[in-house]
Amino acid sequence: MTAETDSITRSKDKKIFHTIDITYIGAAVALITICSWISIPTTIPFTLQTFAVMLAVLLLGGMRGTIAITVYILLGAVGVPVFSGFTGGISRLMGPTGGYIIGFLGTALVMWAFEKILGKKLWVYITAIILGLVVCYTFGTVWFIKLYTADDGSKATLAMALSACVIPYLIPEVIKVVLALTIGTNKAVRNVIQ
Numbered sequence: 001m002t003a004e005t006d007s008i009t010r011s012k013d014k015k016i017f018h019t020i021d022i023t024y025i026g027a028a029v030a031l032i033t034i035c036s037w038i039s040i041p042t043t044i045p046f047t048l049q050t051f052a053v054m055l056a057v058l059l060l061g062g063m064r065g066t067i068a069i070t071v072y073i074l075l076g077a078v079g080v081p082v083f084s085g086f087t088g089g090i091s092r093l094m095g096p097t098g099g100y101i102i103g104f105l106g107t108a109l110v111m112w113a114f115e116k117i118l119g120k121k122l123w124v125y126i127t128a129i130i131l132g133l134v135v136c137y138t139f140g141t142v143w144f145i146k147l148y149t150a151d152d153g154s155k156a157t158l159a160m161a162l163s164a165c166v167i168p169y170l171i172p173e174v175i176k177v178v179l180a181l182t183i184g185t186n187k188a189v190r191n192v193i194q
Helices: 003-013 019-037 049-060 062-077 090-094 098-118 122-147 158-165 167-184 187-193
Strands: none
Touching: 019 049, 019 062, 049 062, 049 098, 049 122, 049 167, 049 187, 062 090, 062 098, 090 098, 098 122, 122 158, 122 167, 158 167, 167 187
8 A cells, every 4th residue: 555545545534424424313313303203292292302312312422413413403494394293494493392492402412512521421321311401491491481472462481381391291201311321321222323
């Protein structure tokens, strides 16, 4: 091998993404989309989106997981029906519940930061997921309070937003966290994806 071909080979290895990375990111976007379609319609639909968001970051790592979530949000923003109820569009993101969708990115960024700073340990994943969900729910709830107007013209209060948008979701979120951690930290699963 000449010095020139060795240089070309080394530069090819320094790619930020390989084909397999793009494939995993695409699969994660598909998983988040499918999990958003599995929903029970309420003020804020019960979906499996947060499960898919957590699982994407756990399995793909912070960077690829965050990119997958960003792609998911951007696809929805341009009108691809990836959100709950087979909806999409900027109006959905700018509506009262759009803050929770945008909050998924906050969850991913928190998880990525914890992984980067503290490493890949179970206690790190648990802490990162919990804090990431707090970021998502806080952002989404503040957004909801700012944008929601009831049929009678009244605005949302913090108590109303918490009772409609947070409290009913706490137990399902615990189940989703346990499920995501069970799958996302399984060595056999991680060995296939990493």
